[in-house]
Amino acid sequence: MNCATTLHHVDALRTGELPADVSRQVERHLAGCRSCRETGHELSELAGRLGERPSEPAASCWPAVEEALFHGLDRLEPPTGGAYWVAFSARGVTAIVPGDTPRPEVEATHRRRFDRDLVSRPLPERFARQVVAALQGRAPAEPAVDLTGLSGLERTVLEELVKIPRGQVRQYGWIARRAGRPRAARAVGSFCAKNPVPFLVPCHRVVPASGGVGSYAFGPAMKRALLEREGVAVAAL
Amino acid sequence: MEIQSDVWNPAGAAVAADVGDPAERALALAVHRRQDGAFERLVKLYERGLLDYTRHLLGQAEDAQEVVQDAFVRAYRALTRQYDEERLESLRLRAWLYRVARNLAFNKQRGKRRQLETPLTDDELPAAAAEDSTPTAGLERAQERARLDRALATLPRESRELIVLRFLEEMPYAELAATLGGSEAALRGKVFRALKRLRDALEPSERPRGDER
Numbered sequence: 001m002n003c004a005t006t007l008h009h010v011d012a013l014r015t016g017e018l019p020a021d022v023s024r025q026v027e028r029h030l031a032g033c034r035s036c037r038e039t040g041h042e043l044s045e046l047a048g049r050l051g052e053r054p055s056e057p058a059a060s061c062w063p064a065v066e067e068a069l070f071h072g073l074d075r076l077e078p079p080t081g082g083a084y085w086v087a088f089s090a091r092g093v094t095a096i097v098p099g100d101t102p103r104p105e106v107e108a109t110h111r112r113r114f115d116r117d118l119v120s121r122p123l124p125e126r127f128a129r130q131v132v133a134a135l136q137g138r139a140p141a142e143p144a145v146d147l148t149g150l151s152g153l154e155r156t157v158l159e160e161l162v163k164i165p166r167g168q169v170r171q172y173g174w175i176a177r178r179a180g181r182p183r184a185a186r187a188v189g190s191f192c193a194k195n196p197v198p199f200l201v202p203c204h205r206v207v208p209a210s211g212g213v214g215s216y217a218f219g220p221a222m223k224r225a226l227l228e229r230e231g232v233a234v235a236a237l
Numbered sequence: 238m239e240i241q242s243d244v245w246n247p248a249g250a251a252v253a254a255d256v257g258d259p260a261e262r263a264l265a266l267a268v269h270r271r272q273d274g275a276f277e278r279l280v281k282l283y284e285r286g287l288l289d290y291t292r293h294l295l296g297q298a299e300d301a302q303e304v305v306q307d308a309f310v311r312a313y314r315a316l317t318r319q320y321d322e323e324r325l326e327s328l329r330l331r332a333w334l335y336r337v338a339r340n341l342a343f344n345k346q347r348g349k350r351r352q353l354e355t356p357l358t359d360d361e362l363p364a365a366a367a368e369d370s371t372p373t374a375g376l377e378r379a380q381e382r383a384r385l386d387r388a389l390a391t392l393p394r395e396s397r398e399l400i401v402l403r404f405l406e407e408m409p410y411a412e413l414a415a416t417l418g419g420s421e422a423a424l425r426g427k428v429f430r431a432l433k434r435l436r437d438a439l440e441p442s443e444r445p446r447g448d449e450r
Contacts, residue, residue, distance in 0.1 A: 008429045011425065012410055046435065058285070058302070061306045065280055120273070
């Protein structure tokens with residue numbers, strides 16, 4: 001084995017990564033070649049210094065990675081009855097789903113819609129209080145919801161829904177005009193129907209022009225009850 | 238002069254985590270199965286090394302942070318959605334993570350229309366000022382670190398990368414081959430040349446003495 005080849009192998013010899021036969025040849029050459037021994041020692045020493053070198057302390061990137069990949073999920077059984085799955089980010093509630101939905105289905109739907117996996121975490125108290133208050137007819141004017149996963153128009157529609165004062169109702173056409181899409185009442189209706197955070201974003205305050213309370217993801221009886229708790233004269237609709 | 242065999246082959250110096258490390262496989266599988274806390278463990282296990290590596294590739298701490306976060310997000314999606322358990326059997330997790338980060342780092346560089354092969358520019362070099370702002374206890378180590386970082390930053394990208402992966406991240410040659418491609422034998426030659434370049438980039442007074450004691 002010549003000098004150049006020997007030196008190529010010196011580092012792997014140091015860590016015991018050479019096949020036995022190569023290892024023997026390298027050692028034999030080193031034993032008889034002062035120049036290779038010197039270069040080898042010098043570079044091994046440098047390698048050692050590099051290894052001892054402390055790496056710079058840096059803040060963990062876990063919080064940012066977690067936020068990009070996961071939402072928390074918890075079950076809520078409010079005093080008003082029933083049970084709900086509540087998904088949330090650090091910013092706010094991202095979805096409220098009927099509690100009788102099987103969890104794998106909740107997870108699959110959430111993944112499709114928000115590109116996030118759900119992990120079991122306790123629902124922060126401040127979010128839980130808001131959901132319970134909304135179910136009791138005291139929905140907060142500034143709900144802690146996270147709508148960042150939604151498309152532009154969908155988000156605008158939901159933001160307009162939040163502006164309907166408690167105790168009042170509006171029609172789809174009104175929302176469409178407010179969202180800057182006066183002729184898209186039908187699309188607006190479908191965004192209301194798909195509202196991922198019912199109660200907190202009060203889609204129950206939107207009623208059909210034809211009269212009555214109209215349809216609702218949790219059934220018309222639930223919609224009527226919510227409106228009554230908020231002080232709406234439902235019979236007059 | 239007699240060479241001491243323990244200098245060349247010290248006991249316990251064999252680099253761990255060789256072919257298909259079972260702990261790596263178990264962790265990849267746990268993430269694939271979405272076990273609670275598995276991905277957090279993975280991130281905390283590898284983030285420091287990846288960040289160090291990416292920082293040396295890019296020269297910018299902020300860019301490196303972004304690349305590493307992005308690499309973890311992509312890795313999670315691939316492990317949970319694209320890879321089946323059979324494919325995970327043959328996955329070298331760490332080498333693969335470094336490859337993901339490496340590709341993202343290169344894309345970022347390309348996006349900035351910069352030459353990958355050129356050494357870092359002056360303002361990208363680690364600041365020399367750090368040397369006197371450190372408490373005396375760690376002063377010597379900080380100075381040593383700053384010297385090595387400065388010398389490292391003047392090397393071509395390929396040499397820089399090899400040195401970081403081999404000597405800072407302590408990757409075995411098999412894993413190095415899985416990360417960068419190429420044969421182990423070819424990589425041994427490249428690592429040797431990179432190390433020699435680094436020695437030459439150090440000021441003469443900073444070089445290892447190399448005498449046989």
